[in-house]
Amino acid sequence: MADEHSEELSEFIDTLLEGGRPAPDGLVGDEAPVARLAAELSAAGDPARGEPDPAFVEQLRLRMRDADAGISSVQGWTLPAGAQLRRIRLTRRDLLRVGLGAAAGLAAGAGAISILRPTRTPLGGNGRPLVGDGEWVAVATLADLPEGAAVRFSTVAFDGYVVNDAGTIRALSSVCTHMGCTLAYRPEWQDLRCPCHGASFNLAGELANGSEGWSSGSGYRGDTKAYPIDLPPLVRPQVKVSGQTVLVWTAKA
Amino acid sequence: MATADHPHARFEAIYDQHVTPIHRFIYARVGNRPDAEDLTGQVFMRAVEQLDVDRPAAQISAWLYRVAQNAVADYWRAFYRLPQIGVEQVAGAWEPVTPTPDPNADADAERAATAVRRLLKGLPEQYARVLELRFLQRLSVAETAGRMGISHGNAKVLQYRALRKAALLVEADG
Numbered sequence: 001m002a003d004e005h006s007e008e009l010s011e012f013i014d015t016l017l018e019g020g021r022p023a024p025d026g027l028v029g030d031e032a033p034v035a036r037l038a039a040e041l042s043a044a045g046d047p048a049r050g051e052p053d054p055a056f057v058e059q060l061r062l063r064m065r066d067a068d069a070g071i072s073s074v075q076g077w078t079l080p081a082g083a084q085l086r087r088i089r090l091t092r093r094d095l096l097r098v099g100l101g102a103a104a105g106l107a108a109g110a111g112a113i114s115i116l117r118p119t120r121t122p123l124g125g126n127g128r129p130l131v132g133d134g135e136w137v138a139v140a141t142l143a144d145l146p147e148g149a150a151v152r153f154s155t156v157a158f159d160g161y162v163v164n165d166a167g168t169i170r171a172l173s174s175v176c177t178h179m180g181c182t183l184a185y186r187p188e189w190q191d192l193r194c195p196c197h198g199a200s201f202n203l204a205g206e207l208a209n210g211s212e213g214w215s216s217g218s219g220y221r222g223d224t225k226a227y228p229i230d231l232p233p234l235v236r237p238q239v240k241v242s243g244q245t246v247l248v249w250t251a252k253a
Numbered sequence: 254m255a256t257a258d259h260p261h262a263r264f265e266a267i268y269d270q271h272v273t274p275i276h277r278f279i280y281a282r283v284g285n286r287p288d289a290e291d292l293t294g295q296v297f298m299r300a301v302e303q304l305d306v307d308r309p310a311a312q313i314s315a316w317l318y319r320v321a322q323n324a325v326a327d328y329w330r331a332f333y334r335l336p337q338i339g340v341e342q343v344a345g346a347w348e349p350v351t352p353t354p355d356p357n358a359d360a361d362a363e364r365a366a367t368a369v370r371r372l373l374k375g376l377p378e379q380y381a382r383v384l385e386l387r388f389l390q391r392l393s394v395a396e397t398a399g400r401m402g403i404s405h406g407n408a409k410v411l412q413y414r415a416l417r418k419a420a421l422l423v424e425a426d427g
Contacts, residue, residue, distance in 0.1 A: 010409060017391055021287035034413070036329060037420040038388070039284025044365045045389040050280035056290050057272055060297060064268065065261075067301045197287065 016042045059179050136247040150185040157251035165203035171248045172205045173235035205234035263306045282325045292324045380415035
């Protein structure tokens with residue numbers, strides 16, 4: 001009797017020891033204290049000793065700065081003046097939207113403030129340039145991009161993928177719109193997957209495993225539940241093809 | 254210009270000082286990074302809203318640890334329907350809640366390791382061995398079975414029995 005245990009508990013332990021986030025669902029009866037002890041034992045045996053990931057520490061710092069800036073304006077704290085003030089008001093999302101180059105230009109007082117105006121719809125998706133003061137940068141050739149392929153690119157201001165989505169060439173930011181982790185392309189699923197919390201974006205740049213699609217369909221790609229947050233789509237800079245070359249419009253260095 | 258006295262700067266100094274020990278504290282109790290990061294995020298996002306940075310350092314530490322402790326308790330209660338008291342029975346025995354963060358990772362880990370050794374010592378030899386191989390040496394079930402000269406299925410059952418027995422010991426200890 002005492003030997004009976006659920007497959008879920010075995011999976012819980014395996015996931016734990018592989019460093020993943022175990023699913024709490026399906027544990028039966030008195031297995032919860034066992035699962036918790038397994039979690040604590042696993043932590044005790046962790047070679048990294050629970051040291052936080054430096055990337056996580058910096059992402060959380062940015063989130064807190066955003067929140068802190070919001071509270072400051074409500075409470076009327078004295079904010080630093082001038083460029084300092086503007087930089088504090090810049091949110092992480094603004095930075096992601098326009099590319100770091102443009103943001104740096106703003107902080108330096110380059111007069112590009114209009115592109116940073118908060119907006120509900122992502123910029124750059126409708127064939128409009130993502131940034132005014134930009135340039136075309138060659139990032140791939142058509143030969144690199146058969147249907148269903150994706151090529152990672154990196155410019156001074158922007159990291160992303162160019163993809164061939166059933167014949168449409170598109171440029172997508174590789175930065176997850178949740179907390180800024182770098183997305184990985186999964187050819188077998190035709191999506192960009194976030195390693196941090198498992199958000200998946202389709203090749204149009206939209207969240208593919210959100211609750212909306214979940215309630216209407218049959219779930220997503222073996223995920224056990226819908227992504228809990230409704231994330232905005234990925235930034236999509238303008239893209240053009242000249243001869244065999246794929247170019248992306250991006251902020252100037 | 255922001256000075257060291259500015260609330261933003263003071264808050265970031267608090268963050269820099271505490272983010273590692275708080276993450277470690279939470280990780281030791283949930284055992285996986287994704288959840289530890291989520292809960293650590295909750296603690297500091299709440300701190301942004303509610304923490305009074307003008308308080309003395311010891312009170313700030315105590316506040317952060319209390320919020321972290323509550324976050325962990327909520328985690329186990331919500332996901333696994335465990336009563337809050339159980340968390341302290343288990344975790345408290347290993348790593349007492351300190352009002353001041355311990356910047357020394359080795360001391361923290363040493364404390365946890367000692368508690369684990371004590372726990373394993375109280376178990377039958379085969380139980381201690383399977384937990385040692387699986388959780389401390391991080392071998393797979395198959396490797397563990399190979400080392401112990403038992404079948405894959407037996408290793409799984411043994412692992413389960415050992416965890417169960419250990420959980421009972423911890424509960425009795427608490």
